[in-house]
Amino acid sequence: MPLSRKTASLFQRRSANGHEKVIWASLLSCALISILTTVGIIVVLLGNAVYSPGKSTAFFEEVSVWEFFTDTHWKPAERHSGTELSDSATGKPAGHFGILPLLSGTMMVALVGSMVGVPIGLGAAIYLSEYASPKERDVLKPVLEILAGIPTVVYGFFGLHFITPWILQPVLKHVFGIEIGVFNVTSAGIVVGIMVTPMIASLSEDVLRSVPRSLREAAYALGSTRFDVSMRVVVPAALSGILAAFLLAFSRAIGETMAVTIAGGHKIMLTANPLAEVQTMTAYMVHQSFGDNSASSIQYKSIYAVGLALFSMTLVINIASQWVLRRFREVYQ
Amino acid sequence: MSTSVSEVLPTNSDEVLSVAASVNFISGSSPAMRRRLLFSRVFAWTCRLATYSALGMLVALLASIFISCAGRLSLDFVRSVNSVDPQEAGILAGLWGTFWLISLTGMMAVPLGVGSAVYLEEYAADSFLNRLIKVNLSNLAGVPSIVYGMLGLTVFVRMFDLFEKPLIISVPGLIRIPLPLGDKVLAGAMTMTLVILPIVIIASQEALRAVPSSIRMASLALGATRWQTIRHQVLPAALPGIVTGVILAISRAIGETAPLIMIGALTVARFCPAGIDSPMKLLTQPHRILQAPLDQFTAMPIEIFHWAKQPGDDFRPVAASGIVVLLMVLLLFNGIAVWIRYRASRGVRW
Numbered sequence: 001m002p003l004s005r006k007t008a009s010l011f012q013r014r015s016a017n018g019h020e021k022v023i024w025a026s027l028l029s030c031a032l033i034s035i036l037t038t039v040g041i042i043v044v045l046l047g048n049a050v051y052s053p054g055k056s057t058a059f060f061e062e063v064s065v066w067e068f069f070t071d072t073h074w075k076p077a078e079r080h081s082g083t084e085l086s087d088s089a090t091g092k093p094a095g096h097f098g099i100l101p102l103l104s105g106t107m108m109v110a111l112v113g114s115m116v117g118v119p120i121g122l123g124a125a126i127y128l129s130e131y132a133s134p135k136e137r138d139v140l141k142p143v144l145e146i147l148a149g150i151p152t153v154v155y156g157f158f159g160l161h162f163i164t165p166w167i168l169q170p171v172l173k174h175v176f177g178i179e180i181g182v183f184n185v186t187s188a189g190i191v192v193g194i195m196v197t198p199m200i201a202s203l204s205e206d207v208l209r210s211v212p213r214s215l216r217e218a219a220y221a222l223g224s225t226r227f228d229v230s231m232r233v234v235v236p237a238a239l240s241g242i243l244a245a246f247l248l249a250f251s252r253a254i255g256e257t258m259a260v261t262i263a264g265g266h267k268i269m270l271t272a273n274p275l276a277e278v279q280t281m282t283a284y285m286v287h288q289s290f291g292d293n294s295a296s297s298i299q300y301k302s303i304y305a306v307g308l309a310l311f312s313m314t315l316v317i318n319i320a321s322q323w324v325l326r327r328f329r330e331v332y333q
Numbered sequence: 334m335s336t337s338v339s340e341v342l343p344t345n346s347d348e349v350l351s352v353a354a355s356v357n358f359i360s361g362s363s364p365a366m367r368r369r370l371l372f373s374r375v376f377a378w379t380c381r382l383a384t385y386s387a388l389g390m391l392v393a394l395l396a397s398i399f400i401s402c403a404g405r406l407s408l409d410f411v412r413s414v415n416s417v418d419p420q421e422a423g424i425l426a427g428l429w430g431t432f433w434l435i436s437l438t439g440m441m442a443v444p445l446g447v448g449s450a451v452y453l454e455e456y457a458a459d460s461f462l463n464r465l466i467k468v469n470l471s472n473l474a475g476v477p478s479i480v481y482g483m484l485g486l487t488v489f490v491r492m493f494d495l496f497e498k499p500l501i502i503s504v505p506g507l508i509r510i511p512l513p514l515g516d517k518v519l520a521g522a523m524t525m526t527l528v529i530l531p532i533v534i535i536a537s538q539e540a541l542r543a544v545p546s547s548i549r550m551a552s553l554a555l556g557a558t559r560w561q562t563i564r565h566q567v568l569p570a571a572l573p574g575i576v577t578g579v580i581l582a583i584s585r586a587i588g589e590t591a592p593l594i595m596i597g598a599l600t601v602a603r604f605c606p607a608g609i610d611s612p613m614k615l616l617t618q619p620h621r622i623l624q625a626p627l628d629q630f631t632a633m634p635i636e637i638f639h640w641a642k643q644p645g646d647d648f649r650p651v652a653a654s655g656i657v658v659l660l661m662v663l664l665l666f667n668g669i670a671v672w673i674r675y676r677a678s679r680g681v682r683w
Contacts, residue, residue, distance in 0.1 A: 019560070020558055020559060020560050023560045024452075024456055026448065027448045027449070027451055027452035027456060028452055028456070030444070030445050030446075030448030030449040030452060031448070031449040031452040031453055031457075031463075031466050032466070033445055033449070033530065034449065034466060034469055034470050034473055034530060034531065034534065035465065035466060035469055037473060037484070037527050037530070038469050038472070038473060040484050040488055041476065041480060041481075041483075041484050044483060044484050044487040044488065045480075045483065047487075048487065054494070056494075119383060120383045120386060120387055121383075122383075123379060123380045123382070123383025123384065124380070124383050124384040124387055126380045127377075127380035127381055127383065127384040128384065130380075131377055131380060131381065132384075140384060140388070143387070143388050143391060144387060146391060147387060147390070147391050149581075149584060149585075149588075149663065149667065150394070150588070150660075151587070151588025151589070151590070151634055151659065151663070152588065152590065152591075153588070153590050153634045153637045153638050153641065153656075154394070154398070154588075154637075154656050154659070154660070155394075156638070156641055157398070157637070157641045157652055157653070157656060158393075158394050158397060158398075160641060161397065161401065161641070161649050161652075161653075162393065162394075162397040166397075194387075194390050194394075197387055197390075198387070201384075201387070225369050225370055225372070225373035226373050226376075226377060227369075227372055227373035227376040227377070228369075228373070230376070230380075231376070248475065251475055252475075254477070255476075255477025255478070255479065255480075256477075257477065257478065257479045257590070257591035258590045258591055258634070258638060261638075261642075262638065262641050262642060282477065282479050282591070285479055285482075285483075285595065286479070286591065286594055286595070289482075289486075289594055289595050289597065290594070290600070295491070295494065303483065304483065307479070307480055307483045310477060310479070310480065311476065311477070311480050314475060314476065314477055314480075315472065315475075315476070318471075318472055318475040319472070322471070
């Protein structure tokens with residue numbers, strides 16, 4: 001709780017000695033590190049992807065932005081020792097650098113994840129806020145927190161070694177007669193969905209519970225059933241917070257790395273088939289960093305371009321989420 | 334009739350229930366009303382199902398891991414380093430790598446995070462800079478961790494490629510600091526510090542905000558300076574909350590993998606940083622402690638990732654065993670947090 005201006009100024013005078021100033025300055029410099037981090041991220045990404053001030057060239061100085069957004073192939077040529085990579089006639093690096101295949105992979109995983117996480121998360125939030133007894137809530141909430149605290153590599157293992165072989169493959173084979181590979185979008189999406197469920201549930205439950213009780217009582221007095229109260233009164237009243245939670249979860253799903261790298265696979269292709277193997281933007285970054293490409297190679301720089309795209313997407317969604325929260329908030333006294 | 338009353342009204346608002354029951358305004362006989370009630374009950378069960386399916390997933394997750402690790406997890410698993418033979422592979426190198434990584438991360442993230450929180454909660458006036466810091470903080474918390482990995486790779490590991498050839502600052506017999514840092518524990522810890530800093534700051538801010546301002550007023554009224562008030566009154570009062578937040582942030586760092594892979598931490602390491610492979614060596618060979626932060630490393634989640642990615646089923650039990658060890662470490666940390674919260678809730682001072 002910040003002190004009132006009057007009290008603060010009162011003892012600003014008292015503390016106007018060097019010692020207190022040193023402490024103030026060092027605490028401020030701690031706080032400035034977070035600003036420095038943001039600046040650092042932007043400088044690093046732009047400096048390697050868009051414009052490089054040094055003698056090395058940035059990614060977009062070699063690959064056109066047009067190609068990046070419209071080419072439907074992402075094929076950074078494999079580096080062979082001794083062979084020249086760039087096409088000598090045009091000076092352009094060999095290979096294709098269209099982000100669409102990676103983007104489609106990311107989006108498909110995030111969409112499958114939302115299809116799993118949104119209904120379960122919202123259902124759990126409504127149940128916890130409107131139906132569960134306090135005792136039940138005391139048990140269920142920590143369980144959801146455990147789900148949120150499990151590292152993402154563990155979810156990757158779960159997707160690759162449980163969901164695909166024990167659920168997806170048998171079900172698809174016996175019910176639909178479809179064979180699928182060990183890596184697929186669906187298993188990656190399902191684990192991402194499980195991962196964002198607790199986040200959606202706890203953020204949504206907070207806003208549902210903050211809807212004043214008088215609204216519920218008024219609805220009951222008008223003869224509403226509990227469904228009417230939950231879905232026609234409480235959820236609409238908390239809609240801005242719920243939408244903000246969905247957006248945050250979506251941004252988290254886009255940035256999710258380890259689970260999709262383990263369960264999603266390596267194949268880079270533009271597809272809308274949720275049973276196919278795909279590589280997401282994050283998985284691409286991980287795979288590239290395992291390769292021993294030199295820092296001046298276009299493959300290495302492509303990580304920064306993909307990273308920049310990823311950072312921009314999550315930033316836009318996060319800002320949108322904050323905007324939704326502010327813009328559509330219902331204020332109750 | 335009684336079932337429809339309990340369906341229409343929330344069971345946990347007893348006073349409403351009693352009033353409604355005495356009025357008895359519900360006509361369960363009308364078919365439209367019955368349909369609405371049935372629908373409402375189906376909805377309630379759907380929500381309950383959603384909640385318990387989340388619980389079911391946790392059970393399935395843990396069960397699949399424990400079943401997979403059966404027969405592989407033994408004491409030898411935590412005593413040996415990685416190997417190409419699934420029967421020989423162990424997690425010792427990852428355990429020590431994580432130990433050094435997390436110790437250093439804690440040493441950097443805690444002072445920086447708590448310091449920032451104290452500044453934001455206790456000092457910051459409503460100026461442009463401070464508003465910028467606060468807005469920036471909430472955005473930083475949403476940045477994917479892999480992006481921090483790229484920051485760490487460029488700034489700490491490669492140091493913007495400013496050094497034409499590697500430079501080594503060495504104090505003979507004591508320490509050798511390579512510049513640029515390279516894929517060393519220290520670079521990993523600095524990166525991880527940035528990853529968890531927003532979490533530490535936000536948790537500490539909440540803990541500081543929960544301290545009643547009357548405590549500050551009383552201290553100031555007795556003539557304490559601002560820093561004396563914070564140091565002797567506010568921080569001790571907020572400590573349980575801060576510690577809980579810090580432990581949760583550290584648990585996040587223990588499981589975080591992507592930034593470490595981005596900075597180039599080893600995937601297959603058969604040695605522990607500075608060769609310290611048992612707690613005894615920390616005591617018997619203390620001169621190695623300074624060298625450990627500047628050695629190459631791997632970490633538990635990286636090894637798990639490596640094993641989980643191996644084709645075929647040979648390494649599945651190894652990965653599962655690694656996950657069990659990782660979850661045990663996390664359980665230990667979270668147990669400490671719960672215990673602190675419990676202790677603090679009993680010893681409330683006001």
